[in-house]
Amino acid sequence: MGSIRAWMRISVCLILFFGLFPGAQFLWAGGPLEDIRSTTERILEILSDPGLEGSEHRAERRKKVREVVDERFDWEAISRSSLSTQWRNLSAAEKDEFTRVFSSLVERTYMDRLENYSGEEVIYLGEESDGGRARVRVKIVTRKNQEIPVEYRLRSGNGEWLVYDILIEGVSLVKNYRVQFNDFLTKSSYAELMERLKAKVEQQS
Amino acid sequence: MKRGWGLGFFLCMILWIVAPAAQAPAESPRSDAAGGDGEVPSLRLASARMAAFFSEYEARREEVQAGTVLAARTESEVAGELEEAEGAEPPTTSISDPIESVNRAFYRFNDKLYFWVLKPAAQGYRTVVPETARVGVRNFFYNLAGPVRMINCALQGKGEEAGYEFVRLFMNTTVGLGGFLDVAGGEAMQLERYEEDLGQTLGVYGMGPSFYIHWPFLGPSSGRDTLGTIGDSFLNPVNYLVPEAGYNAAVRVYDRVNETSLTIGDYEDLKRSALDPYVALRDAYYQHRENRIRE
Numbered sequence: 032m033g034s035i036r037a038w039m040r041i042s043v044c045l046i047l048f049f050g051l052f053p054g055a056q057f058l059w060a061g062g063p064l065e066d067i068r069s070t071t072e073r074i075l076e077i078l079s080d081p082g083l084e085g086s087e088h089r090a091e092r093r094k095k096v097r098e099v100v101d102e103r104f105d106w107e108a109i110s111r112s113s114l115s116t117q118w119r120n121l122s123a124a125e126k127d128e129f130t131r132v133f134s135s136l137v138e139r140t141y142m143d144r145l146e147n148y149s150g151e152e153v154i155y156l157g158e159e160s161d162g163g164r165a166r167v168r169v170k171i172v173t174r175k176n177q178e179i180p181v182e183y184r185l186r187s188g189n190g191e192w193l194v195y196d197i198l199i200e201g202v203s204l205v206k207n208y209r210v211q212f213n214d215f216l217t218k219s220s221y222a223e224l225m226e227r228l229k230a231k232v233e234q235q236s
Numbered sequence: 237m238k239r240g241w242g243l244g245f246f247l248c249m250i251l252w253i254v255a256p257a258a259q260a261p262a263e264s265p266r267s268d269a270a271g272g273d274g275e276v277p278s279l280r281l282a283s284a285r286m287a288a289f290f291s292e293y294e295a296r297r298e299e300v301q302a303g304t305v306l307a308a309r310t311e312s313e314v315a316g317e318l319e320e321a322e323g324a325e326p327p328t329t330s331i332s333d334p335i336e337s338v339n340r341a342f343y344r345f346n347d348k349l350y351f352w353v354l355k356p357a358a359q360g361y362r363t364v365v366p367e368t369a370r371v372g373v374r375n376f377f378y379n380l381a382g383p384v385r386m387i388n389c390a391l392q393g394k395g396e397e398a399g400y401e402f403v404r405l406f407m408n409t410t411v412g413l414g415g416f417l418d419v420a421g422g423e424a425m426q427l428e429r430y431e432e433d434l435g436q437t438l439g440v441y442g443m444g445p446s447f448y449i450h451w452p453f454l455g456p457s458s459g460r461d462t463l464g465t466i467g468d469s470f471l472n473p474v475n476y477l478v479p480e481a482g483y484n485a486a487v488r489v490y491d492r493v494n495e496t497s498l499t500i501g502d503y504e505d506l507k508r509s510a511l512d513p514y515v516a517l518r519d520a521y522y523q524h525r526e527n528r529i530r531e
Contacts, residue, residue, distance in 0.1 A: 136509065137509065140505055140508055140509035143505060143508070144505060147501065174367075175367070175371050175374070175498050176371050176374070176375065176418055176421070178429070198527075200524055200527070201523055201524050201526070201527025201528065202519075202520045202523040202524050202527070203523060206329075206519070206523060207516055207519050207520055207523065208511070210330045210515060210516075210519040211510060211511045211512050211515045211516055211519070212511065214512060214515045215511055215512060215515075224511075227511060228511070231508070231509075231511070234508070
């Protein structure tokens with residue numbers, strides 16, 4: 032009886048400990064670099080799965096990759112900062128729609144890229160984090176003797192790290208789209224922007 | 237009967253002390269070297285952690301006393317602040333483009349040049365020449381521009397990097413059979429590349445990009461980088477080995493076709509993902525150059 036109570040108290044202490052110290056979460060969850068590594072490895076696993084090879088499994092393969100990517104990417108944050116000032120003028124439904132369309136545009140582009148994956152090596156260079164935000168730097172070495180530096184920017188949410196921007200060779204995805212959206216919106220309306228994005232997504236499929 | 241609380245607390249303390257050592261494996265070697273003893277670093281890390289916690293706690297308490305912090309901030313408040321911060325970022329910190337209409341015309345020209353001439357040529361070339369040979373040719377041209385990188389490293393005061401570029405140039409020209417093999421970057425030596433050019437050197441000395449120029453045939457550049465490219469051409473051995481204009485141009489075209497054969501698909505991807513490929517390319521060029529200068 033007494034020992035059960037003691038165990039309960041120990042558990043209460045531990046629960047409080049992990050609840051009160053968000054920093055203690057790394058005891059079971061990996062850091063930002065580990066999160067990126069596990070996502071990358073899961074994607075590579077899908078791509079090298081013999082059961083999913085060939086063009087007849089294309090849709091299924093893409094769906095699986097997309098599921099893995101969606102777990103790690105904060106698409107709403109990516110959409111919000113890409114659209115910058117215009118985001119505030121949107122209704123909740125419009126925000127959802129924009130996030131959905133924009134994320135599928137970005138994902139499909141990178142998916143096309145992934146389809147050509149052929150044994151490139153991913154080297155994990157390191158991570159820097161200050162509490163809520165982190166940067167993970169990796170280097171992709173292609174078989175054609177080229178090195179592509181990639182930096183993931185992540186933010187911690189609910190004990191996990193979520194990507195809110197990717198920099199490829201120093202070019203930020205979010206900034207690049209922000210400049211494009213901004214340029215577009217000085218000449219045309221948001222409705223036209225949405226139409227163009229949808230057409231872009233359609234064009235690829 | 238109440239010993240459970242004590243044990244639980246004790247366990248938490250142990251976890252708290254062990255945690256930083258587990259979290260920061262990268263830091264421990266340095267502490268190892270300093271302390272010499274295996275057990276010292278984790279203790280030191282733990283004490284550093286405690287000190288950090290208490291100083292943060294003190295600072296927090298003072299803030300509370302001063303009335304600046306009324307209550308613990310909720311998750312949504314923090315998220316709201318982030319949103320504000322991101323929305324408040326200047327929407328366009330990109331390169332200025334006063335001659336946009338001319339640039340767009342040249343962009344359309346280069347776009348057609350790529351799809352009608354360069355890409356078909358590169359595709360034909362690709363079917364004839366195996367990839368290993370094409371990578372060799374790429375390495376050869378890259379190695380030839382070694383003096384440009386070396387001198388610019390030196391001009392930027394990066395002595396060590398200039399030294400590495402010299403070693404790269406020397407090794408790849410000799411052991412690497414004139415540069416076709418990247419011996420210096422291979423498994424055995426693993427030397428980094430330092431891709432410095434005069435445009436970056438001018439940037440390091442504080443010169444801005446001035447404005448965007450999309451050159452026909454050559455593609456994205458800026459006022460500063462055009463100056464840099466002209467300056468660098470005096471250092472590129474190609475221009476001394478093949479001084480005659482016609483042959484020089486032929487060599488450059490060959491380099492370009494070879495390079496294109498290795499990068500087919502990159503430009504297509506950019507076009508497909510971009511809302512406006514011209515603007516996407518312009519900003520990518522700007523960001524890429526700024527990043528290079530910062531490095």
